[in-house]
Amino acid sequence: MIKKSFIGLAKPRLMYETLESLLPEPQNIAIPEKVTLLLETDPALLSGGQGSIKEKDKVKTGQKLTLAEQNAEYVIATVTGTISSITPFTGNFGKQYIAISIAAVPDEEINGDFAKVAEKNLFNGIRDFLLSCPGGIPRPLFSENRGKVKTLVVCGIDNDLLITTSQHMVKAEMNSIKDGIDILKKATAAEKIIFVVPRHLQHEASAADASIKIIDLQYPAALPRMIMKDVLGQVVPAGRTCEDLGVFFISAEAAASIGTAFKNGVIPLNKKITVIKKDGTATVVSARIGTPLSNIFTALNINLNEKDRIILGGPMTGSAVYSTEHPVLPDTDAIIIQDSLAMPSVSDYPCINCGECIRICPVNVPINMLVRLLEAGLYQEAADEYDLMACIECGLCAYVCPAKIPIFQYIRLAKYELARLQVEEEA
Amino acid sequence: MINAKKFTVSHAPFWHDGSGISSRSYNIMIATLPAIIAGLLMYGMPALAVVCLSISSAMIWELLMNLATKRPISIGDGNAGVIGILLAMLLPAGTPWWIVITGTFFAVVIGKEIYGGIGSNPFNPVVVAIAILMVSWKDFFDFDQALLNYDLNFVMVYPLAALKHFGTSAIGGFSIFDLLLGKQMGGIGSTFGLGIIIGGIYLIIRGIIRWEISASFLAGIFITALLFNISDPDRFAGPFFHILTGYTLIGAFFLATEDSSSPVNFIPMLIYGAGAGVMTVLIRNIGIYIDGVIFAILVMNLVNPLLDKIRPKAIGKVG
Numbered sequence: 091m092i093k094k095s096f097i098g099l100a101k102p103r104l105m106y107e108t109l110e111s112l113l114p115e116p117q118n119i120a121i122p123e124k125v126t127l128l129l130e131t132d133p134a135l136l137s138g139g140q141g142s143i144k145e146k147d148k149v150k151t152g153q154k155l156t157l158a159e160q161n162a163e164y165v166i167a168t169v170t171g172t173i174s175s176i177t178p179f180t181g182n183f184g185k186q187y188i189a190i191s192i193a194a195v196p197d198e199e200i201n202g203d204f205a206k207v208a209e210k211n212l213f214n215g216i217r218d219f220l221l222s223c224p225g226g227i228p229r230p231l232f233s234e235n236r237g238k239v240k241t242l243v244v245c246g247i248d249n250d251l252l253i254t255t256s257q258h259m260v261k262a263e264m265n266s267i268k269d270g271i272d273i274l275k276k277a278t279a280a281e282k283i284i285f286v287v288p289r290h291l292q293h294e295a296s297a298a299d300a301s302i303k304i305i306d307l308q309y310p311a312a313l314p315r316m317i318m319k320d321v322l323g324q325v326v327p328a329g330r331t332c333e334d335l336g337v338f339f340i341s342a343e344a345a346a347s348i349g350t351a352f353k354n355g356v357i358p359l360n361k362k363i364t365v366i367k368k369d370g371t372a373t374v375v376s377a378r379i380g381t382p383l384s385n386i387f388t389a390l391n392i393n394l395n396e397k398d399r400i401i402l403g404g405p406m407t408g409s410a411v412y413s414t415e416h417p418v419l420p421d422t423d424a425i426i427i428q429d430s431l432a433m434p435s436v437s438d439y440p441c442i443n444c445g446e447c448i449r450i451c452p453v454n455v456p457i458n459m460l461v462r463l464l465e466a467g468l469y470q471e472a473a474d475e476y477d478l479m480a481c482i483e484c485g486l487c488a489y490v491c492p493a494k495i496p497i498f499q500y501i502r503l504a505k506y507e508l509a510r511l512q513v514e515e516e517a
Numbered sequence: 518m519i520n521a522k523k524f525t526v527s528h529a530p531f532w533h534d535g536s537g538i539s540s541r542s543y544n545i546m547i548a549t550l551p552a553i554i555a556g557l558l559m560y561g562m563p564a565l566a567v568v569c570l571s572i573s574s575a576m577i578w579e580l581l582m583n584l585a586t587k588r589p590i591s592i593g594d595g596n597a598g599v600i601g602i603l604l605a606m607l608l609p610a611g612t613p614w615w616i617v618i619t620g621t622f623f624a625v626v627i628g629k630e631i632y633g634g635i636g637s638n639p640f641n642p643v644v645v646a647i648a649i650l651m652v653s654w655k656d657f658f659d660f661d662q663a664l665l666n667y668d669l670n671f672v673m674v675y676p677l678a679a680l681k682h683f684g685t686s687a688i689g690g691f692s693i694f695d696l697l698l699g700k701q702m703g704g705i706g707s708t709f710g711l712g713i714i715i716g717g718i719y720l721i722i723r724g725i726i727r728w729e730i731s732a733s734f735l736a737g738i739f740i741t742a743l744l745f746n747i748s749d750p751d752r753f754a755g756p757f758f759h760i761l762t763g764y765t766l767i768g769a770f771f772l773a774t775e776d777s778s779s780p781v782n783f784i785p786m787l788i789y790g791a792g793a794g795v796m797t798v799l800i801r802n803i804g805i806y807i808d809g810v811i812f813a814i815l816v817m818n819l820v821n822p823l824l825d826k827i828r829p830k831a832i833g834k835v836g
Contacts, residue, residue, distance in 0.1 A: 094534040098724025102534055251532075319832065328833045399525045410526040426531070433525060434533030439594075442538060442636040445727060445781030453832040458781055459825075477831035485530035492536040493636070499528035 091405075091432060094490075101450060102490065104309040104406075106247060107372075109257040110290055116258070116362055116374040119389050123194055124174065125380030126417040127165040127222075128187040131157060133178035136188060143190070147173045150201040152357045154219065155190055163229075165222045167201075168359040168378045169194035182409055183506045192380070205355040212277040212352070220351055224361040224379060225344030226420035230333050231278060240336030241322060242280040244271060244345050246287035246295055247305050249312040250404020253364045253424040258374050259342045260291045267342050268298045269349030274340070275299070285342075286317060309406065310452055310484035314339045328479035341423075364424040367392055368432070377418050383425060384414035397430035406485040439493040440465075447487035447497065453480050457487045457497060464500040469508050478504055538635070541725050542595025548720045549602050549771070551712030556705035559669060560610030564705045567612050568605040574618045575601030578625040588634065596635050600624045603643045603771055606706025607764060609663035616657055620646045640818040641775040648811050660702045671700035676762040677807045684752050696761035707767040717770025726774035729786035734769045735760060737794020745802050753802050764810035765797065772810070778818040785824035793817040 092104060135157040143155050149167040156164035171194040179189040208215035217232040230236050244267070246260040259267065275283055283300040288307055295302050303321045305312050311320060314332050317339075318324050326332055332339065347358045360376045365386060367373070377386055383400060386392075394400070394414065401408040402422050447457040455477045463472040472478040481501050488498040557564050579597035583590045592598070604620050627649075628642025629635065651658045660675035667673065672690045679687040691701065699709030707713070720726040738759050745753035759765060764772070773779060773793050780789050793813045800809025 091532045092534070094536050094724075097722055098536070099722055099728070100724075315833075325833050327835045328831070329835065394522060394524070396522050397525050399527070399531065401529075401531055403529075405532045406530045408529055408531065410524070410528075410531070412524055412526045414522070414524075428525075428531055430525060433531075434535070436527065439538065440634065440636040443777045443779075443781060444541070445776070446536070446724075448781045454829040455831050456782075456828055477834055480831040480833040482833075489530045489532055490534050490536065492538050492541055494533065494537065496528055498530060502528065 091434070104251055104486075104489075106288065106307045106309060106312065107252050107254050107257075108288060108290055108307065109254045109261060113258060113261055113374070116262075116376040117389070118360075119375055119377035119381055119386050121169060121194060121198075121378055122381045122385045124191055124382070125169050125194060125378060126189050126191045126382065126415070127155065127168070127380045128179060128181070128189055128417065128419060129155065129157070129163060129165045130185070130187050131163045133186055133188055136176065136178065143173060143176070145173050145176055149173060149192060150199045151359070152204060152219075153201040154203065157188065164218075165190065166219065166357055166359070166379075167192060168380050170198045171195045183502070200356060204351070204357050208352055208355060212273055215352070216273075216277055216348060219357055220348060222379070222420050223344060223347040223351065224358055224420060225341040225347050227340060227344050227348075228333075228338060231338045231340070236333070238336055239278045239280040239338055241282045241284060241338070242274060242278060243314075243317060243322075243337060243339045244274075244283065244285045244298075244300065244342055245312065245317075245339060246285060246291055246342045247312045248364075248404070248423055249310075249314070250407050250424070251309055252366055252372065252426065253404050254372065255362050255364050255374070255423040256342045257288065257291060258362060258364070259346050260287060260294050263346045263350075264294050264297055266346035266349035266353070269353060270345030270347065271298050271300050271349075273348050273352055274345060278338075280338075284321065286312070286321060310482065310486065313482055313484055315482040316452065316484075328477060329473075341421075343423075361418050361420065361422060363418065363422055365390060365392075366424060366426045368398075368427050368429045379420055380417045382415045382417055383411070386418070386425065387414060392427060394427065395430065399426075399428040399430070399433060401426040401428060406489065407483065435494060436496045437494040439495065441495060442493050444492055446490040446492065450486045450490050452484060452486070453477075453482055455481050455487075461495060461497050461500060464497075464504050465495075469504040469511075472504055473508060478508075481505075538594045538596065542599050544723055544725050545599050545720065545771070546595065546602055548716030548725075549606060549706060551715050552706040552709045552767070553602070553606060555699050555709035555712050556606070556610070556707075559699065559708075560664075560667065560705060564610035566614075567608055567610060567617055567705060568602070570614055570617045571605035571608070571621055572598055572601035575604065575621040575625050578621055579630065582626055582630040586630070591634060594635065596629075597625055600629070600642050602706075603767075604646055606767060606771075607643070607647050607704040609657070609660050609703070610705050611663060611666070612657060616650060616654060620650050622646075623649045636777050638777050639822075640815060641772055641778045643775075644772055644811055644814050644818070648815055651806075651811065660704075664702050667702075669700075671695060673702060675702045675807070676758070677801065680754050680758070680762075681801075681807050685750060685754050688754055688758060691758070691762075693757050693761060696758070701762065703763065704767075707764050710761045710766050713766040713770055717766070720770065720774075726770065727779070727781070727786055729783060730774050730779055730790040731769045733787045733790030734773050734794045735765075735790075737791035738765060738769075738798055739794075741795045741798035742802075745798065759798060759801065763801070763808040768793070768797070768810035768814060773814050773817070778821055780821050780825040782825055782828045785821075785827050788827075789817050789821060789824055792820070 285300040624646035628645035742756040742759040796813035
C-alpha cells in the first residue's frame with residue numbers, strides 16, 4: 091500500500107506497475123474437479139423450464155451453455171463433464187447471474203461448433219462463441235442494434251494499479267493480439283483501431299496494424315474515460331457512456347483470445363491472472379475460466395486467515411469476494427490477497443472539508459459538497475448540482491480522505507439508485 | 518459454498534494513503550509548539566496554567582457534548598485539543614480560569630458541537646470564542662492591563678494599541694527583528710513570529726493547511742497596509758509591522774486555515790485569504806477595534822460557502 095509521503099503538499103503519485111524484463115512463463119493451474127460459470131441473465135428463466143440445459147446434462151469443452159434459444163446470453167463450458175448444479179447467484183449491486191457448476195472428467199472432448207461457424211462468418215463467430223473468452227468482450231460491441239463503431243480501443247495496459255496481465259499479454263502473445271486486431275477490424279468494421287500501451291511496450295506493440303498511443307503511467311490515466319479524454323481528445327458527457335460516442339474498449343487479452351481462436355479453431359479457455367500475495371509479490375498464473383479461487387491458492391501455497399480480504403481486480407476499483415469458491419471470471423485480471431492487519435478502515439466520520447479530494451479528483455467533481463448530499467441520500471440533487479454523473483470512478487477521493495469516508499461506495503450506490511429509480515419511472 | 522473462514526468484504530478502494538484526522542490534529546499541535554514554548558518561557562507558570570486549563574477544558578466540553586448528544590466519543594480525533602491549544606495561544610498569560618473555561622465552552626459547544634461536530638461548523642470555533650470573549654470582557658483583552666505585572670526586557674506596551682492611540686510615533690521602539698523574535702506583548706502563543714512561521718511552514722509542507730489561504734492572507738495584509746502607510750505615514754504603520762504584530766501570523770497559519778470554515782477551491786481560497794487580510798488592516802486602521810484579525814476571519818467564514826461556489830467546471834459536465 092502506498093502511503094502519503096511526509097511532504098503532503100505534493101499530490102500522491104500512484105504509478106501503474108510496469109513489466110520491463112522478460113517474463114517467466116505463467117504458472118499453469120491444473121484443471122479443477124469442478125468449475126463454476128456465471129451466466130449473466132435473469133434467474134426467472136430458470137423456473138420457466140425452457141432452458142436448453144439442465145442438471146446432469148453432459149457437456150463438452152467449448153460447448154455453448156444458454157438458457158434460452160436464440161441470441162441469448164451464454165457461457166462457454168470450459169471443461170468436459172456433467173452439470174452438477176444450476177443456481178441463481180447475486181453479484182455486486184444486485185446483478186443477477188445463474189451459476190452453472192460442472193463436475194469435470196479427466197478425458198477432455200472438444201465441441202466443434204465454433205470451428206464450423208468461425209470459417210463462415212467472423213462477426214457471428216465472435217458474437218456466438220467468444221464473448222465470454224479470456225479477457226471478456228463487451229457485449230454491446232457485438233449487439234445488433236449498436237451504432238457505428240467509430241473507434242475501437244485495445245488496452246495493452248491494465249486500468250488499475252499492480253495488475254500486469256495486459257502488459258504480460260503484449261509481451262508474450264503479441265502475435266495473437268496482432269491477429270485479433272486484424273479480425274476485429276473486419277468483424278466490427280471499426281473506422282479506427284487504437285492500441286494503447288505504456289511507453290516501454292511501444293516497440294512490441296508496433297507490430298499490430300493499429301495506431302499506437304502511449305498511456306501515461308500515473309493512475310488513473312488508463313481508465314476508459316481518461317483514455318477518451320487524453321488520447322482521443324473526446325470528453326464523455328456526464329451520464330453518457332463511451333459506447334454512446336461510438337468508442338469501444340477491449341483488453342489486449344481479449345484481442346489475443348480472438349486471434350488464437352480463429353487461428354486454431356478452438357475457443358481459448360485459460361485466463362491469465364496476476365496474483366498478488368500478502369507480501370506484495372506478484373505471480374502470473376493461467377487458469378481455466380470457472381476455476382475456484384481456492385485451487386489457485388492451493389497451487390501457489392497461499393494461506394488465508396480469517397478476516398483477510400480477497401480482491402478480484404485492482405486495489406482502487408476491484409471488488410472483494412466472500413468465498414474462496416468464487417470462480418475465475420473472463421475479466422478477472424488480478425487476485426489480490428490483503429492481510430487483515432494491512433487493511434485500512436473506513437469510518438462514519440463526517441467530511442471535515444480538508445480539500446484533499448478536490449485536489450486529487452481528475453475530473454473536478456466537488457466531492458466535499460457531493461459527499462454531504464450522498465450521506466443524506468439526496469441522490470438526484472447530487473446529480474443535478476454537484477456533478478455526480480461526471481465521476482469516472484477511479485476511487486482516488488476515498489484513497490486520500492483523512493476522515494476515511496467510503497466516498498467511492500457512496501458514489502456507486504448513488505449511481506445505482508438513480509439508475510434503478512429511472513427504470514422504475516419508465517416502467 | 519460452505520466455508521469455515523470468513524473474509525472481509527468491503528467496497529473499493531482497498532488502499533488508503535494512511536492520513537487521518539487525528540494525525541492532522543497532532544501535527545497542528547506539533548506546529549504550535551515553537552510559539553507556545555516561547556510564550557511559556559516568557560510568561561512562566563501563569564501561561565502554562567492557561568494552556569493546560571484551556572486544552573483540558575476544551576476536551577471535557579467535547580466529551581460532555583458527546584455524552585449529552587449520545588454520539589460517539591470524539592475527543593480522540595484531537596480536534597478539541599487543537600481548539601484548546603489555539604484558544605490558549607490567543608489569550609494573555611494570567612487570564613482568569615473562568616474566562617478560559619467560558620472560552621472553551623464557546624469554542625467547542627457554541628462554535629462546533631451545536632452544528633453537528635467536526636466538519637460542520639460554519640465559523641472557526643476558536644475565532645468565535647475569542648470574538649465573544651473580546652466583546653464580553655474587553656478589559657481582559659487589553660494586553661497592557663492584563664500583563665501589567667510583567668516587566669520583561671522589551672517595550673511593555675501592546676504594539677497595536679500603541680499604534681491605535683498614538684500613531685506611528687509610538688511604535689518607533691519596535692524593531693522588526695524584535696517583533697519577529699517575540700519581544701512584544703500579546704497572547705501566549707501569538708507573539709513569537711518566527712516560531713509561528715516555522716510551524717506554519719511545517720503544516721504547509723505536510724499538506725495539512727492550504728498554503729493559498731495563508732499566502733493570500735499575508736499578501737492582503739501587506740498590500741493594504743502598504744497603501745495606508747503610503748497615504749499617511751504618520752498615522753498608519755508599515756506592512757511589516759502589521760504582519761508581525763497582534764494575531765496576524767497565528768491568524769494566517771492557524772485560524773484562517775481551519776478546514777471546515779474555509780474554502781477548498783483555488784480561486785475561492787485566494788479571495789478568502791486576501792479578503793480576510795484586507796479587512797484586518799481596515800479594522801486596525803480605520804475601525805474601532807485594536808486588532809481586526811478575529812472579526813475579519815469571522816466575516817470571511819460567513820462568505821465562505823458562497824465563495825466556494827466558484828469552482829472549476831467538472832470535466833464532462835453537461836450544460
